[in-house]
Amino acid sequence: MHRFRQLLNRRLLQQSQCSLPSQCSGLCFPLQQWLPLQRDLSISCPSLYSSNFNSGSGGNRPGGGGDGSNNDGDGRSQGPSAAYNTISDILNVTTKTREEDSWVDKRASNDLSNIDETEDNEKKLSESIDPRPVLNYASGPGGTTKSGVIMGIETSCDDTGVAVVNTEKQILGEALNSQLQIHLNHGGIIPPVAKHLHEQHITRIIKEAMTEAKVTVKDLDAIATTVKPGLSLSLLVGLKHGKQLCVEGNKPFIPIHHMKAHALTCRMLQDIQFPYLVLLISGGHCLLALAKSIDDFEILGTTIDDAPGEAFDKTARRLKLYNLPEGSSLPGGAAIEYYARRGNPEGFKFPTPMYKYRDCNWSFAGLKFIALRHILREERAHGCDGPDVIPTHADVCASFQYAVVAHLCKKIQRGMIYADMKHLIPDNNRVLVVSGGVACNESVKKGLDLVCQEMNYKLICPEKKLCTDNGVMIAWNGVEKYQAGIDLIPPSDLDSIDIEPKSAMGISLHEEIRQMNIKCKRIKMLHLFQPEIPKVASTGTVG
Numbered sequence: 457m458h459r460f461r462q463l464l465n466r467r468l469l470q471q472s473q474c475s476l477p478s479q480c481s482g483l484c485f486p487l488q489q490w491l492p493l494q495r496d497l498s499i500s501c502p503s504l505y506s507s508n509f510n511s512g513s514g515g516n517r518p519g520g521g522g523d524g525s526n527n528d529g530d531g532r533s534q535g536p537s538a539a540y541n542t543i544s545d546i547l548n549v550t551t552k553t554r555e556e557d558s559w560v561d562k563r564a565s566n567d568l569s570n571i572d573e574t575e576d577n578e579k580k581l582s583e584s585i586d587p588r589p590v591l592n593y594a595s596g597p598g599g600t601t602k603s604g605v606i607m608g609i610e611t612s613c614d615d616t617g618v619a620v621v622n623t624e625k626q627i628l629g630e631a632l633n634s635q636l637q638i639h640l641n642h643g644g645i646i647p648p649v650a651k652h653l654h655e656q657h658i659t660r661i662i663k664e665a666m667t668e669a670k671v672t673v674k675d676l677d678a679i680a681t682t683v684k685p686g687l688s689l690s691l692l693v694g695l696k697h698g699k700q701l702c703v704e705g706n707k708p709f710i711p712i713h714h715m716k717a718h719a720l721t722c723r724m725l726q727d728i729q730f731p732y733l734v735l736l737i738s739g740g741h742c743l744l745a746l747a748k749s750i751d752d753f754e755i756l757g758t759t760i761d762d763a764p765g766e767a768f769d770k771t772a773r774r775l776k777l778y779n780l781p782e783g784s785s786l787p788g789g790a791a792i793e794y795y796a797r798r799g800n801p802e803g804f805k806f807p808t809p810m811y812k813y814r815d816c817n818w819s820f821a822g823l824k825f826i827a828l829r830h831i832l833r834e835e836r837a838h839g840c841d842g843p844d845v846i847p848t849h850a851d852v853c854a855s856f857q858y859a860v861v862a863h864l865c866k867k868i869q870r871g872m873i874y875a876d877m878k879h880l881i882p883d884n885n886r887v888l889v890v891s892g893g894v895a896c897n898e899s900v901k902k903g904l905d906l907v908c909q910e911m912n913y914k915l916i917c918p919e920k921k922l923c924t925d926n927g928v929m930i931a932w933n934g935v936e937k938y939q940a941g942i943d944l945i946p947p948s949d950l951d952s953i954d955i956e957p958k959s960a961m962g963i964s965l966h967e968e969i970r971q972m973n974i975k976c977k978r979i980k981m982l983h984l985f986q987p988e989i990p991k992v993a994s995t996g997t998v999g
């Protein structure tokens with residue numbers, strides 16, 4: 457049966473030109489649920505579901521068509537930018553436009569990042585992987601005493617963040633420009649728009665951080681900048697400005713890996729020693745890693761399709777939560793969390809994804825897909841049209857959130873058991889660090905905390921503003937690298953530095969974990985999800 461499922465799914469994937477064939481072979485959810493869904497929604501693969509969803513599902517964005525065709529002719533949705541001619545058209549878009557928008561995919565948006573990049577540049581990007589010249593300005597690897605002041609620049613996605621942090625773990629100055637509301641207004645991140653906004657604000661943000669820190673470029677010891685992974689157009693803005701400052705002040709440049717920076721921020725806040733476990737959950741990532749040193753990570757698990765934030769965002773959008781007063785200015789995940797407080801976590805049934813796979817990988821596309829099915833049924837049942845929000849939205853939010861958290865927790869539990877079996881974490885350092893935008897979610901934290909209690913771990917989560925993208929985490933990673941003498945690039949070698957839109961954080965332990973076939977005892981957590989606030993049925997819309 458398993459082999460049959462794989463063959464059939466492979467066939468389906470070939471037919472649909474799925475971009476993730478190796479990841480979708482029946483992993484997401486059982487076939488018996490899968491086939492009716494296909495008929496129901498004319499969609500052939502959960503991974504395509506995110507990118508082809510506009511057209512295949514009756515998505516209500518004009519231009520999406522009802523025939524599964526897309527404007528770019530390659531089987532992928534173009535995202536909302538298709539409806540606009542210039543960036544200023546997009547920036548002028550009103551909240552109302554979101555009613556016309558559908559389930560825009562970050563990956564689909566990522567595809568747009570290449571639209572003004574030449575083939576040569578693409579080639580250059582793919583060839584730009586190390587080696588790079590490394591200069592030991594500090595006391596060499598392992599050196600930890602050299603004091604200094606480091607600036608960090610973050611532009612990997614949709615936040616322009618700059619901070620100045622010193623080796624005494626003090627944040628001397630910080631500034632952030634969030635693009636959230638603009639991207640919310642048209643239903644997803646459009647890379648050229650993100651780039652434009654970074655360019656518009658970065659000089660001001662650098663100036664603000666330096667003014668608050670009371671430093672000039674000559675007072676800095678190095679400039680750390682995110683160069684990987686991320687949206688290429690966004691990364692290039694930070695890179696350009698980071699390099700300019702290095703040349704101006706004759707300072708070393710420190711290239712930063714965005715995910716590693718997320719994973720290490722907690723060391724600025726508390727005395728956390730290596731090795732420790734870290735969970736990174738955001739709109740673009742989901743991974744459980746073993747942090748062994750500043751630059752050495754091993755990956756226990758990752759998502760095979762959507763990141764949890766991506767699944768939250770798309771479900772929120774499909775629920776049209778932006779048409780409700782409180783949902784109109786919140787990121788998708790935060791909107792789901794808000795309404796989930798009023799909902800019944802057992803109101804709608806969600807299957808457990810990948811329950812037969814005893815590894816630490818996740819799949820969130822299937823949950824998002826089931827959410828869609830529930831929403832469509834409810835819309836039909838309640839005659840909801842256009843901007844109307846289904847009256848049962850709180851129950852969908854609560855049930856979906858519960859399913860996401862339970863799935864996250866299960867795989868982390870297995871990761872902890874694996875770490876025990878392999879003696880990866882010393883008894884006195886049983887720490888799980890969690891960061892990324894989704895770590896702002898209180899229910900996620902409650903679920904993780906329960907797993908930590910069961911497994912005798914301590915959960916550590918930075919405050920919200922340090923969980924989401926920011927300049928402090930980049931500056932802090934710069935501090936750690938500066939002190940260890942890692943990756944200090946002299947101004948004369950700046951040409952050797954380029955961005956890497958895709959970049960693994962470390963080697964994968966997936967195969968080894970899978971082969972160990974680790975069984976986990978069930979941790980019940982439904983009681984954590986009971987409604988906190990009496991339900992108020994709302995079908996109202998903003999304005």
Ligand code: KG4
Nearest residue numbers: 738739740765787789790893894897924925
């Ligand atoms: O780390 P982040 O700021 O940016 C990257 O994706 O790298 O994370 C943004 C993601 C979005 O998907 C957003 O919906 C999600 O974090 N998020 C939340 C919450 N607040 C933000 N997800 C669940 N619950 C929240 N309270």
Ligand code: ZN
Nearest residue numbers: 718738924925
């Ligand atoms: Zn991030």
